[in-house]
Amino acid sequence: MNYAYAYVLDTMADWELGFVTAELNSGQYFKRRGSRIPVKTVGASKRPITTKGGMKILPDLTVDEISHETSAILLLPGADSWNDPEHAPVVEKAKQLLKASGNVAAICGxxxxxxxxxxxxxxxxxxxxxxxxxxxxxxxxxxxxYKEKKIVADGNLITTGSAGGLLLAREVIALLDLFKKDTLEAWYNYFNTGDGNYFAAMMETLQESNSTEKK
Known part of the structure; x- marks a missing residue:
């Protein structure tokens, strides 16, 4: 099984990975019904970290336990503590993954x-x-x-700024080819605008998928 490895560190911005981890871990809108990409939290050590919002997270794994063979993507959130030398191993892991055609997504810090x-x-x-x-x-x-854009996908590397959490999720989902194209479009438009018509459109794309599978 492949996992989404979410690096966690003190002062991490809680909100920046919220959309992408929820969709990957739940698989609720995947075009392959019943599938999902479990999220594993990864730390510099197994000690608990405290997010910017004050939430404590106990990492599932340490960086050395990430393998290219089991990595669907490495997610790197923003934080105020990236200069700490203890995070050098995950940066090196990102380098290794990119070199081996693995996927990496980085936001803000x-x-x-x-x-x-x-x-x-x-x-x-x-x-x-x-x-x-x-x-x-x-x-x-x-x-x-450098590109003056809200988000940039260059092959297997996705980068965005601090306000790009929703865009990050969209690009990760597209990179991993997890949603039908029209599902992803409706999903993004709904969360970007709050217009309920897009949610209804998204539900229709899922019903169409179910109908097709039953034929």
């Missing part, structure tokens, strides 16, 4: 960790802003590949 490690020097990417990366990442040399 996690993009600084990738930038400082040189992982954004030759890939199209985005973040909170170019100034944000140049200010906080002294080793960053990827300005020529």
């Amino acid at each position: 996690a993009t600084t960790a990738l930038a400082n490690a040189g992982l954004l020097d030759d890939r199209q990417h985005t973040s909170n802003s170019l100034e944000y990366l140049t200010m906080f990442c002294p080793a960053y040399k990827g300005a020529a590949f």
